[in-house]
Amino acid sequence: MEVALQLVLSALAVGAIYGSMGIGYVVIHRMTGMVNFAQGDIAVAGAFGAVVASAVLPPLAAIGVGALTGAVASVLMYHLAIFPLRKQGLLVQTIVTLGVGIVIRSILQLIFGTGPRQFDPITAGGPVNVFGASLPQQAFWVIGIALIAYVALALFFERTLTGKALSACAVNSYAAGVVGINLTFMATVAFALSGAVAGAVLATQVPTSFITVGAGFALGLKGFIAAILGGFDKIGLTLAGGFLIALVENVASRSISTAHSETILFVLLIALLILRPQGLTRKLVVERV
Amino acid sequence: MTKMLEVSKVNYSYGRAQVLYDVSFEAAEGEIVTIIGPNGAGKSTLLNVVARSHKLRRGNIRIAERGTEKLSQAGIVKLGCVLVPEGRQVFSSLTVHDNLVLGGYVSRRSGTAKATIERVFDIFPRLAERSNQLAGTLSGGEQQMLAIGRAMLSRPKVMLLDEPSLGLAPQMTARIMEVLGELRRESGLTIVLVEQNAHAALGLADRGYLMSGGRVLTSGTSAELKADKMVQQVYLGASADPAPDANPGLAPEQPSTALPSEAK
Amino acid sequence: MSRSSITKNDRARASAAHPGTATGNGLRWFHGAAALVWIIVVAAAGLGLSSYWQGIGASVGLMALLALGMIPVTGYAGQFSLAVGAFYGVGAYGSALLTMNFGWLGIAAIVVSAGVAAGAAYLLGRPIFRLRGHFLAMGTLALSEVFFLLVNNLEITGGSSGLPLMALDVFGFELFDTSQHLILNWLLVGLVLWGCLRLAVGREGRALKAIRGHEAAAASAGIDIVASKTKVFIASAVISSLAGSLYAHQVMYVNPPPFGVATAIDVLVIAVLGGMRSPWGAVVGAIVLEFLHQSIEGVLTQLLGSAAVGAGQTLVLGALLVVILILRPDGIVGVAESIVQRIKKKPATAEPATQDEEYVTMAQARVTDDTVRELEGHALGEVVLSARGLVKRFGGVTAVNDISLDIYAGEVLAVIGPNGAGKSTLVNLLSGNLLPTAGTVSILDEQVTGKPAHVVARHGLSRSFQTPCLFEGMDVLSTVKVGAHLRGHIGMLRSSVPTPGALREERELDKLAHEVLDRLGLARFASEDAKNLSLGQQKKIEIARALVSSPKVLLLDEPCAGLNKAEKKSLLVLLRQLGREGIAVLVIEHDMEFVMACADRVHVVNFGATLKVGTPAEVQGDQAVIDAYLGVPSDSVKAVDEPLEPEVIR
Structure with missing residues (x-):
């Protein structure tokens, strides 16, 4: 029982990261229909932004800098690499994000090297005991910040005019133009949000484990699974999907082996794409032309 | 009366296919002007150029006596000129209410938006009933009401309507025309109505222009156009009149055009 | 599966290879020499x-x-x-x-x-x-x-x-x-x-x-x-x-x-x-x-x-x-x-002036055709395509509402109706590009309802699209040869390791494509990028692509758009000829002069439903049809405050 609880608790913390990576994919996909292969590396850039800021700022503010770094990296990618290719079709736009991901990763490597980095947790002190299972305090911050990001995004899409305009662009970009919505501005907002959410949550995780420049690749793939589970549409289900993935990973590494847990996840990714591309949602996202 | 919309010598091409040739027309404040003509005449393209969802490459368009060369699509809406596009183009997976709210995107004043939404609901009670329904589940006529309501939210001075009768039963078309008349009476709205349905359009409009093959063939008051035999000829083909090539202004080798944007 | 594939007869004709196709001896030499150069360079690099x-x-x-x-x-x-x-x-x-x-x-x-x-x-x-x-x-x-x-x-x-x-x-x-x-x-x-x-x-x-x-x-x-x-x-x-x-x-x-x-x-x-x-x-x-x-x-x-x-x-x-x-x-x-x-670019071929010396109207062209038919004793054939009770709904909108139609071998059936009446949707339902909400489609008594477009094509149906759907970076000849896909059998492996059979088939497809291009007056554009041509030419390429498969039934969605009068007339003559050859032709068109001269029967659609079916003359004189096009004078219709239940579209 305690073991099960422990598995679930730590899955909550790790799942929050996968989920927020997935939300990053979903926000961009909803707006543009594309898959951003640089998602993982942008989040890592955010985490390193926080590492740098932590030298002069308290941890919470450093995480804010991490969010900002992620947002800036994402927006720069949109304007420098994707916007010039807007007439080229999704295939080329998708390939270019792969290139951007490599660029970000190698720049980080040139600056920070391949070693792990860390900074102080937001609240000091030992792990918290929950019915016999224990979880570091920082993990609660990770879960909390992911939840805050989710609620903020949900409110943004539901309640604000800009949020609704963003959804409107996704539904019918011609009509969005007709009512006077600026598509480039909206895409900028979407990329900024995507980078900020992924960057902030990953940065929060840095004090409990650590961050390396190469982490983006696996994170990106796992976030992608979360996004599939959310049907590339629903951010709530994406977050839940992230938790499911983390749970599978935890159970697999406990009952099979740590070495094979990632393999199992990526096989799951392929199986999902083939068998249930709509994820936890009821129907496949309608193809947009 | 001030000229709310002045379009002069607009040309437009899709790639190598020219679809508008030196088209000019104008509409004064509070006037209802209709542009009629058969499918492929270039009417839709013309409205899309005015609303700037197509680029203005050659020609001149003034709205409310101001030049619009440098304006973006959003700039045109802010200036008070809004398009009700062909085929409704509502945001199908958003609610009716959200569709209306988004119509007021450029003005961003929620206070006046609320009042205008009330006004839309007064005119179209059916929309009020379905306020929380997804727009995609509405019938064609209801979607057309929604598209007009959405356009009202930007508090326009000029409303451009592209084939509002498309696919609607005669009663529904008549209702839409009636509403347009009310809007003009109440708020002095200038209306440019592009229609294939010549009778309905000429019944409402003060003046009209007849387009075919990307050119304006003739213009006049609605009464004049109704009496003009050319209208029927252009619509139902020259075979209505056995004289060969009876369409003046349609040189034999001139392409009549189909517009990608008019594709459903 | 009734589409004709290449017959012995075709083969015999094809063996006289079309001039201008580079599949003869010259090419064989070229390939041999290129292979030799490649081998020599590789060997030299390997040893040097x-x-x-x-x-x-x-x-x-x-x-x-x-x-x-x-x-x-x-x-x-x-x-x-x-x-x-x-x-x-x-x-x-x-x-x-x-x-x-x-x-x-x-x-x-x-x-x-x-x-x-x-x-x-x-x-x-x-x-x-x-x-x-x-x-x-x-x-x-x-x-x-x-x-x-x-x-x-x-x-x-x-x-x-x-x-x-x-x-x-x-x-x-x-x-x-x-x-x-x-x-x-x-x-x-x-x-x-x-x-x-x-x-x-x-x-x-x-x-x-x-x-x-x-x-x-x-x-x-x-x-x-x-x-x-x-x-x-x-x-x-x-x-x-x-x-x-x-x-x-x-x-x-x-x-x-x-x-x-x-x-x-x-x-x-x-x-x-x-x-x-x-x-x-x-x-x-x-x-x-x-x-x-x-x-x-x-x-x-x-x-x-x-x-x-x-x-x-x-x-x-x-x-x-x-x-x-x-x-x-x-x-x-x-x-x-x-x-x-850029270096090779030759001056653009000047378009020959439209040869339209003899002044013939579309209606006159039709009369000529009818005379020929009478002489030949041409009669309508069997029903090729038959649709029953087709319905298509998009969300709350019913685009096609219970339409039934038959197309006979040898006739040109025109589907007309005001913009938004559901004509293009109807064609998409017939061709398998859209799934009907209800109703059936059969071709030569075989059910094709709900089958995907490529399967329907195998039953002998070809179509063109309203806005030309051409392929980026492909020349006109190849674009048309795509239409002949079903007349060939050579698979991927045999395409890439060209066996004699594959080369022969390619020559045959080449010849078929050239024949159709000649017939449509597109021969001089064969090697140009299809997307660089004018709208009218693109529409003709689409028709060529549909024709080259030698279909049993041909659906054309607004083929006249972008054509000038002379071109429309030659299209009219072509469609009448196709009819005489026994193909069932369905054409959606707005140009009434063309429709009236071209069609044997006219099917008028309004609000997604059949308004009238009849000969061109019957349809032209029908008050309901005139009203559908020009609209009903508003004083004759009482406006209603509420839309009709349950659907506005009846």
Whole structure:
């Protein structure tokens, strides 16, 4: 029982990261229909932004800098690499994000090297005991910040005019133009949000484990699974999907082996794409032309 | 009366296919002007150029006596000129209410938006009933009401309507025309109505222009156009009149055009 | 399945090859000479270079081979796959395991590994190609990573320390020397390059490019999209696996790193750098990238020290990918081609003046046709296409509401109605491009309801689209030949290794396409890019593409749009002729003069339902039809406050 609880608790913390990576994919996909292969590396850039800021700022503010770094990296990618290719079709736009991901990763490597980095947790002190299972305090911050990001995004899409305009662009970009919505501005907002959410949550995780420049690749793939589970549409289900993935990973590494847990996840990714591309949602996202 | 919309010598091409040739027309404040003509005449393209969802490459368009060369699509809406596009183009997976709210995107004043939404609901009670329904589940006529309501939210001075009768039963078309008349009476709205349905359009409009093959063939008051035999000829083909090539202004080798944007 | 395929008779006629098609002896000589040059250059490099450069040359050859595996999938068919890393590894580990652990012959191991790669590609491709392109990218990326993790963690593959193996033994002859590797690899590159080039101009290659250009139009030509994509994906897997086996035997050692995602990205950069649209891009890209790698290494070691070389190289790699895509998405070969084209560019063929001396109206043309028919004793044939109770709803809108129609062999049936009446939707329902909400469609008494467009095409239905759906970067002749897809049978393998049969079929398709182009007056545009022509010409190309399959029933969606009067008249004559030949023709059109002169019967649609069916004269005089077009005078209709229940559209 305690073991099960422990598995679930730590899955909550790790799942929050996968989920927020997935939300990053979903926000961009909803707006543009594309898959951003640089998602993982942008989040890592955010985490390193926080590492740098932590030298002069308290941890919470450093995480804010991490969010900002992620947002800036994402927006720069949109304007420098994707916007010039807007007439080229999704295939080329998708390939270019792969290139951007490599660029970000190698720049980080040139600056920070391949070693792990860390900074102080937001609240000091030992792990918290929950019915016999224990979880570091920082993990609660990770879960909390992911939840805050989710609620903020949900409110943004539901309640604000800009949020609704963003959804409107996704539904019918011609009509969005007709009512006077600026598509480039909206895409900028979407990329900024995507980078900020992924960057902030990953940065929060840095004090409990650590961050390396190469982490983006696996994170990106796992976030992608979360996004599939959310049907590339629903951010709530994406977050839940992230938790499911983390749970599978935890159970697999406990009952099979740590070495094979990632393999199992990526096989799951392929199986999902083939068998249930709509994820936890009821129907496949309608193809947009 | 001030000229709310002045379009002069607009040309437009899709790639190598020219679809508008030196088209000019104008509409004064509070006037209802209709542009009629058969499918492929270039009417839709013309409205899309005015609303700037197509680029203005050659020609001149003034709205409310101001030049619009440098304006973006959003700039045109802010200036008070809004398009009700062909085929409704509502945001199908958003609610009716959200569709209306988004119509007021450029003005961003929620206070006046609320009042205008009330006004839309007064005119179209059916929309009020379905306020929380997804727009995609509405019938064609209801979607057309929604598209007009959405356009009202930007508090326009000029409303451009592209084939509002498309696919609607005669009663529904008549209702839409009636509403347009009310809007003009109440708020002095200038209306440019592009229609294939010549009778309905000429019944409402003060003046009209007849387009075919990307050119304006003739213009006049609605009464004049109704009496003009050319209208029927252009619509139902020259075979209505056995004289060969009876369409003046349609040189034999001139392409009549189909517009990608008019594709459903 | 009643579509006529090429008959003996056609063959006899086709053997008099069409002039201007370069499939004769000249081409054979050219291919022979090119192959000879390739062999001489490769042999000279193999024997002349130092052993350091031989080693590099051999590995560049393998990268070129991998890129050649990617180009048909991503460049031709437009599907972004990153599975190269995994399939490369299947070949390498397959060869290592089978030869060392089970003592298999090297050649047998290569074949079996390639078979395993092909099987995996089939299992993955078939379902995933039903999804959008970039999902394939993510799926294949995951596949590469799964493969890497597996070989890195499994005991049988030696984990991270890897497996040793022997040099490749070809029937007692051991390939040990780097010069042999270089020669073998580059000869293979030459072979695959040639195959890819042949594929590009063959039936299946055209199908792939058509899929990239416009899926709906490709399906309407009878191309099974999922099957075609899967086939090319399998071919790519086999090529990658082959490269892997060679790699393993040449390095005589396999460990996980070369088979991860990094290799897939290297290959992608090669293909993008060289140019995706041509297999030459793989060769050029591989050589140029190696050259860049060497120079970066030199510069970076001096600038930042040797520690930075790895990250510096990937930085350049990534930046290169971004910059090339933004500046020249068609890569080095694309640049070269456009330069060649600029030099070769001849003055545009002046359009001959429209020969329309004799002044004949459409109506008069019809009278002439009717006289011919009377003389021939032409009568309407059987019902070719029959639709019953078709309904299509989109959300709350009923676009087509209970329409039934029959099209007879030998008639031209015009479907008219005001804009938005549901005509195009109706055609999409008949052709299988849309699924009906209710109702049935049958062609020659065979049910085709709910079948996909490419299956309906096989029953003898061809169509054109309202806005021309042509394929980017394809000339007019090839575009029309896509329409003849179902009249050929040559598959992917025989397209790329052109057998006499494949060449003969290609000549026959060529001839069919030329005949149709001649008939439509498009012959002089045969080698021009279809997308550069005027709207009217594009519409005619669409008709040509539909006609070349010799359909039983032909659906044309607004064929007159963009045509001038003379062209409309010749189209009218053509459609009447097709009718006399026994084809059932359905045409949607707005030009009433054309409709009245062209049609045998007119089917008027309004609000998604049938308003009237009759002869042109009957329809023209019908008050309801006039009202539908011109609208009812508003004083005769009482406006209602509320829309009608339950549907506005009745």
